[in-house]
Amino acid sequence: MNRDELLPGTLYLLILKTLARGGELHGYEIARSIQQISRDVLQVEEGSLYPALQRMLIKGWVKAEWGVTPEKRRARYYRLTAAGRKQLEVEKSEFERVMQAMMRVIQTA
Amino acid sequence: MGRLGEIWRRLGMLVRREEFDRELEEEMRVHREMKERELISEGIAEDEAGYAARRAFGNATLLREHGREAWGWRWLEDLLQDCLYGARGLRKSPGYTATAVITLVLGIGATTAMFSVVNTVLLRPLPYAGPARLVQIEENHAGGTNFPGQFFAESFSYANYVDLRATQHKSLEAVGAYRPWMFNVGAGNVSGAEPAQAEGAMISANLFEVLGVAPELGRGFTADEQREGADNVAILSYGLWQRQFGGNPNAVGKTIRVSDVPHVIVGVMPAGFEFPQGARIWTPLVTEGELKSNRRSHLLHVIGRLASGANAAQSEAELRAFAEGVEQQNPGVDPGFQIAVGNLRERITAPVRPALLVLLGAVGLVLLAACANVANLVLMRNTTRVREFAVRAALGAGHGRLLRQCFAESALLGLTAAAGGVLLAVWCVKLVVAFGPQDVPRLGEAHVDGMVLAFAVALSLLTAMAFGAVPAAEASRADPNGALKEGAKGTTSVKGAKLRGALVVAEIALALMLLAGGGLLMNSFLRLSHVWPGFDEKNLLTANIFLSPNRYQPKHIAPFFDRVLERVRTIPGVESAAVVNTLPVSGGAATDFVIEGRPMPAAGDEPSADIRVVAGNYFTTMRIPLLRGRWFDVHDTESSARVMVINQTMAERYWPSENPIGKRVTMRDWGPPLMGEVVGVVGNVKSDALDAQPGNMLYWPERQFPSIFDNLVVRTAGDPVALAAALKAAVWSVDADLPLASIATMEERLADSVGPRRVQTVLLSVFAGLALLMATVGIYGVMAYSVSGRSREIGIRMALGADVRAVRNLVLREGLLWAAMGIGIGFVASVGLAGVVSSLLYGVTPRDPETLGGATLLLVIVAMLACYVPARRATRVDAIKTLRAE
8 A cells, every 4th residue: 555665554653643743734744744853764755645645534533624835835734633633642552562562572682 | 423424524525526636636736846846946957856856756646546546436436437438339339239138138028027927926915914924724624635725725614713713822813704705786876887796705804904904984894793683784895986986985874785685885995905806895704693503614714813923833733723622522523624824925826826936937047048148249249359358458457457347348238138128027017917817816916116126127237247257257367468469350269169159058958948848838738728628618608697695595596597598598599598506617616425325434535526506408508418317307396306417527436337327415515415316427527627637526406406606608509799798688687687797708718717827838938939039049149250250260171172061061060069968958957847847737748758859859940040051151251362361
């Protein structure tokens, strides 16, 4: 599904977290934010953001509204819903669980 | 909320699809432009920045599709696209489309029509409240004559019914009874309405409650009205109310003459209510008086409503115990009394079920043949599309996508055919209702309803799966490499040819099975129409008369007929006239009998005989031969010694080496036992049906044993129908108020008696004809296709010196090999399935070699013709031309 170079299944988590921190963002801002904060480690195939956002719209985790950028361009802004906030917690704890498990495997002599 | 919200959002998406597409497109474009701008601001050249932005973004088209896919409607859009594409393809090859659709319309139409009949007659619940709990309660007799599958096999005696009602049964909520009866109904308040004979029933007061049907107007009967000497009341059917009272609601409370006695109308039943079948008027069943203690005359039909939670089997077990109790208290009166309980709908439809199921099965075979035929058409068409499939596969269409495309096309064909098939079915059902046999229960209600429509659509989709599966599997395996390399010409693979051959083999096998079945039925019908009924049926006019006991006391009946016959004989063109209580081939009353001087038969083993009561010169009028003794004559009167005439079967069975004349026989049922002396033996007459063996029969003179149900039989010099009016006038000159019902020639009655059989035969023959047509078209199509595909091979053969004969034989051999295989399989299947139709046959065994041989021969001839035409065409192949074309 995800043709990015992220760990599978983590794109939702990144988007959710980015929106939780940034409030209302459009797609390009989300992509740039992920890239910047990860210091260019996480390379998202930028377009793959959009199918993911569509799926999140269906799930009701985010809401979208058309707005205007500071440069006076029309853009679609996304923000988290209550369900999205809850999902972020779910995704986060799931990710942490997996990461801890992986760490245990890697660090066990 | 979450799940529901999601569905809601998806639905919203479906509606705003175009808007969605535009927005996603815009959003992505904005993204790329922002990226581009950023790259430019970082100092990258403008055109370079555009590429870089696009590269970073990924495959925009694919991503957009993924975005759209997320909403889950992609399959629908694809399906729509497949259908549009399929429709275009079908429009472009009208010949193929027409052939396929017509074949399917015939298959689906015939199947749907047959199903709507089966649905109405066998499946649809009875139109009463809680129909699943309605049961028929039957009286049976161990060792006695049971007629399994016959309408109302065995009925109850009054006394047993009274006991049944008086006892509490855990498994039964209510029990009701009726006795079918004939009524002469006077004109109501509508001017011009004629007196009419109406079928009806005397019913227990609670019968309508048991069925759960309330009168439309007025009320049902009360228990008091079942008493002897109660006021005379009647309930009319909706139709009779319309006819005799013009639908006037004031009819309730009015008086109508029913069998010459004024009856107060207390109620009118709703339109369409008809229980028992054909009933138009009901009066209360009086279970008091003489009959109340009669345990031998089985006159009542009993139905019941199961208690909730009980089933028929439990009820039967409970009632068997009850029957044992009755027998212990009345030892030897009506020995071997047993009770059977069965679902009312199943009991009512039992007589017609086997024939209907055979016909439904047969029409299913026709549909299978149609499927095979269309599958072949699709296969042949697809071979010319190999290139198209290959191109699509090369462009990235997946295996599943191609498969779906094929099914979409099949489904399109199937649904188009379903529309045509339903129209055909509507028409066919009308035809069957109009010309179908009268006595099939509820056949008149048959029509194409929602259930049938759903059936047709499901059937067509199923059919599409069936005929689409093989070609779809073939097509989706298309190997783009090979197909694109080989050039434009569709190639016929060996495997494809085998597949087509197999389908033709199946079609031929199906056709043979149906031809064999149709042939057997036709053969039966032919034999039946040559059966000697025991009398000369030509130039006989018959009419039904009911002399209500209120108007005619027993002693007045014979004198009445004397006067009527006297008048009738004076009609010009009448040769002779007589009276009989029951006409041939219509069943009738029977009685147990005992022969004087013979040991009493064991209880339950008493022989029984049909009773016929005659007046006038019945035997000479009917031309029934006298074998021994004498006919009744004017000296056999009320006051002379009782005499009877017996039929040949009875004489041979009970007096095989003696002369039965002068022997004395006692009739045990029908009131006090009556003893009579045998004075004559006459030839057998078919009493129940043309296809039934005649049993024992004994004749009484009307003077000594009057009957209130009678028929006039008139032998005429010319066309009997021409005398109908004169016959009516003659009867009315004696009694102007007496209705004369169902005036018909004897030939018509005989034809009616085999009506169901005729319909079965015609239908099965039509199905067989359809299957034959499909097999012919199938084998011809495949052969013609094979010849055109092999034109190159044939061209080479001819160039190398093969003569016309060799080429023709080459083609013929292939086709006939398939035909032979199909016939072989069909033959084995026909022999194996013979048992299925055995219950519908008369005079032929289910494996009748003549019929099977004839069907096989017919199919061989047709197959040869169907192969010969393409084979001849093969010989005309121009070797030079074909080779040059390569």
